[in-house]
């Protein structure tokens with residue numbers, strides 16, 4: 282039987298008195314496009330960092346493509362493409378070299394130029410990444426996440442800091458990867474960007490998964506009309522108690 286792409290059971294993370302993630306139970310099937318949504322500080326990056334073994338849980342378990350993410354790290358990372366929230370480039374290395382490093386690590390045979398073309402960065406292939414703007418760095422990180430045709434693509438806040446062309450490009454990449462058969466799991470606090478691309482969304486608020494489902498199902502649950510946006514759903518679920526500044530529509 283095909284294991285879920287992501288499965289968590291009671292997954293929790295506490296920093297001192299701060300409960301960043303509170304007993305997360307979540308299952309993402311292989312082939313799904315899952316939007317992991319919530320305001321700043323909800324616990325989205327914490328979840329992704331746990332799944333990628335960048336941090337250890339306080340309690341709970343997780344499986345990534347059937348593997349234990351903390352004890353079977355190499356097998357997990359081999360089949361996962363990650364585009365992190367904050368990406369630091371090697372200033373003196375070219376875009377090509379950044380990609381070659383990932384291609385070598387994953388023992389893949391991708392063409393760096395073809396990957397950079399997918400993210401609109403082919404013209405900068407030989408430029409040192411130290412010269413890149415924030416948006417160019419993000420595009421490079423996205424290209425790196427695509428190396429080796431991953432079974433699971435994890436994108437942490439992929440829309441933040443991108444111009445409208447960049448936002449459309451991320452949407453195109455998500456669609457293309459989904460059509461290829463990959464699972465796409467992305468986090469976003471920019472709720473307005475997700476309606477078009479997700480099969481299912483999970484809404485995280487103060488470390489709790491407060492709702493999960495397809496958008497039509499969530500609209501029904503919240504008694505909202507068929508044109509209600511993710512932001513409308515979010516505001517209804519939180520009784521409008523989220524600070525307006527935390528939710529960028």
Ligand SMILES: Nc1ncnc2c1ncn2[C@@H]1O[C@H](COP(=O)(O)OP(=O)(O)OP(=O)(O)O)[C@@H](O)[C@H]1O
Nearest residue numbers: 296299301319320321322323324325326327328470
């Ligand atoms: N290293 C850390 N030490 C202490 N607290 C932390 C640490 N990392 C995260 N937190 C806290 O955990 C909570 C969840 O943070 P997290 O970064 O997971 O949120 P997020 O949903 O990804 O937010 P954003 O949309 O701003 O990226 C916040 O209260 C944050 O302050």
